[in-house]
Amino acid sequence: MKKRYRTLSVGILMVCGCLATSPAALQAQVHIPGPSGKPIHDKPVTKVVNKQIGEAGNDTGFDMAPETTLEVVQAAVKAIPANLAKANGPFNPTWASIQEHYKVPAWFEGAKFGLFMHWGLYSVPAHQSEWYEKHMYGDPGTIKWHEAHYGPQDKFGYKDFIPLFTQQNFRADEWAALFKASGARFVIPTAQHHDNFAMWDSKVTPYNAKQMGPKQDLIGELCTAVRKVGLKFGVSNHGIENFQFINPPQAMLEKMQAERADLFDPKWEGFYHVADRSDSACKQFLVNWYERNVELIDKYRPDILWFDNGIDQRYLDPLKLQVAAYYYNRAKEWGKQVSISSKKAAFAPEGTNIHTTGSILDFEGRIPSGIRTGEWQVDSKIGSTWGYTKDMTVAGAGKIIATLADVVSKNGTLLLNISPTADGRIPEDQKKTLLEVGQWLSVNGEAIYNTHNWIKFGEDGKTPVIRYTVRGNSLYAIILGEWPKGKILLPALAKTGRLQGAVGTVSLLGKKERLGFNWSEKGLLVNLPVEAPSTYGNVLKISGLTMNGSSWTGSGNPISD
Incomplete structure (x- = not known):
């Protein structure tokens, strides 16, 4: 295929939290063989996406993929x-x-x-x-x-x-x-x-x-x-990101090219992929x-x-x-x-x-x-x-x-x-x-293991933070942050028509004793021991309520509404 000379510079942008070289900034004059065609990047996503579940598409423009064409691929x-x-x-x-x-x-x-x-x-x-x-x-x-x-x-x-x-x-x-x-x-x-x-x-x-x-x-x-x-x-x-990973400044390129040093050392050209970025090299x-x-x-x-x-x-x-x-x-x-x-x-x-x-x-x-x-x-x-x-x-x-x-x-x-x-x-x-x-x-x-989400993932705001998981017929409330000595209220478990079944027992993982509780329209109020069994997070196991089923899908995609 016909070669076109690609030029390099040190213009930079942020990709994945790190500095990366922008193709728009590749304006230096050292002649490095480059691709002969123009990559057709993915079109930007224009529809409204569900950000709550992280819905997104590919970034448009250069994003670590080799800047090549479908024909070369x-x-x-x-x-x-x-x-x-x-x-x-x-x-x-x-x-x-x-x-x-x-x-x-x-x-x-x-x-x-x-x-x-x-x-x-x-x-x-x-x-x-x-x-x-x-x-x-x-x-x-x-x-x-x-x-x-x-x-x-x-x-x-x-x-x-x-x-x-x-x-x-x-x-x-x-x-x-x-x-x-x-x-x-x-x-x-x-x-x-x-x-x-x-x-x-x-x-x-x-x-x-x-x-x-x-x-x-x-x-x-x-x-x-x-x-x-x-x-x-x-x-x-x-590894696919290596092909255009290195983009040195003009003076460095000129010196190395003239001396056939490092990036231009024939023994290491296949390691760096700087000296030749032509279509044939990319292929x-x-x-x-x-x-x-x-x-x-x-x-x-x-x-x-x-x-x-x-x-x-x-x-x-x-x-x-x-x-x-x-x-x-x-x-x-x-x-x-x-x-x-x-x-x-x-x-x-x-x-x-x-x-x-x-x-x-x-x-x-x-x-x-x-x-x-x-x-x-x-x-x-x-x-x-x-x-x-x-x-x-x-x-x-x-x-x-x-x-x-x-x-x-x-x-x-x-x-x-x-x-x-x-x-x-x-x-x-x-x-x-x-x-x-x-x-x-x-x-x-x-x-944690073999669990899935509940109908609500947690309680945020004032400490402690609560995170919920489900395993079988049990609901787990993971208490994170400062231990609330005495009692803790779980508002997500308010005694309303949306919950099926009835709270039967509440226990603390790592402890054999069952805990006292009061279940009302305000939520589940649980009596806690003075000392927490774990330093970093403690888990209440709640039984008796009817739990939602597994969220697993064979495709891995979210369950459709």
Whole structure:
């Protein structure tokens, strides 16, 4: 295909809370081969959306997806090696076929709490964020910081962090034991972040943890250890966002290009994807992205394959449908229930995320303001950054438990992100939080696991905050914040015609004694002990009322009115 030269600059905008380069600002003069066509981005959503349940579509314009065209994507699909293009099974790479055969895994419905992790090369500098690679080549402050600590980028580039990513203290069995003790039911480590470094033993990319850096199959070791303790194991792949992740300033580009250094070093061009962003280079990149996913699928049989924002645009549909069909057919062969998880409307061909097809919807750090039926999750970080940084602050168990209760009361699942270090440790403050969350769940997990939403998710306003969940015929009221010594009134349980049945018993999880109560038109007034059994949140179990049924849907989409 005919090449057009794309130009680069350092104009910036905010994407997912981080700095990202805007294509409108790509106005420098260094000649970098760029795509020959103009991407047709998704049209903005113009209909009125239900914000209470987080209904939304894909962002318009550049949002981490490769700036390419449908024709290039279709050419990449045709170039996929025949032996990898499709696994035997009922799924074909069409929305209709995926919709017909897909069902949310039954194990996910009751899991409610999983662990995510940003684990990669960015933990070596441990500065700024997990987007360090982008910022060390684009953000003036980070450029200077990098030069002061490591030298100029043409002498010490991002690739030079690979030997320093040693993981010498990584012990997969110890990590798995911690994850089990945290109360999590599944684990999703980063197999590859935006920086293009594969954390597994790969045959389709040389830039991997088995051949470089730690010289270990990190994903493989963790997969074995996690499954040994009875947890589900998934992988996240952010790799499609690598193609245009780095956008350096003019002077840096000119110098590196002239010297064939770092970003323009022929040995590393396929790692950075800066020197050539032509249609042919993008096609090759997309084929390799597909091959990496197939390799992850076949080697580790993940229970969840999680994708970041980069796959959202509609022009990428042919490629992600090919991945979905392959994955789901392979899972049929294995006899496993699996799912892709994606954001926004990436797997919602009609344009909004209430009609997702073949994927569990993920909200990044944002909890819907109201109850959303069906199946969905929120990925939320334990600290101030997703990847490990030296000055990150870490939330205590109380905050995490409150977030978990809020998500579950609205019918969702919490995917809590942790941040391992470059030498293979999970920092002590993160361990402490995880263990305390696990201790809380050992007493109160009955109100979290295998639950669904009630008719109201909670009581807000003055402390304490209340969150409700349902399991079987029991209603749980999770009391968060300062313990109300003496009595607590639950106005949502007012004795009116909208509630069926009658309150029979009230007890406190962790205590054997039943509690006294008065049920009236004002609500349920419960007598409480002076001392709370738990430091961070306490749960009342209420029986006798007729509970609403499960909000699970096979598609994962909200129940239609």
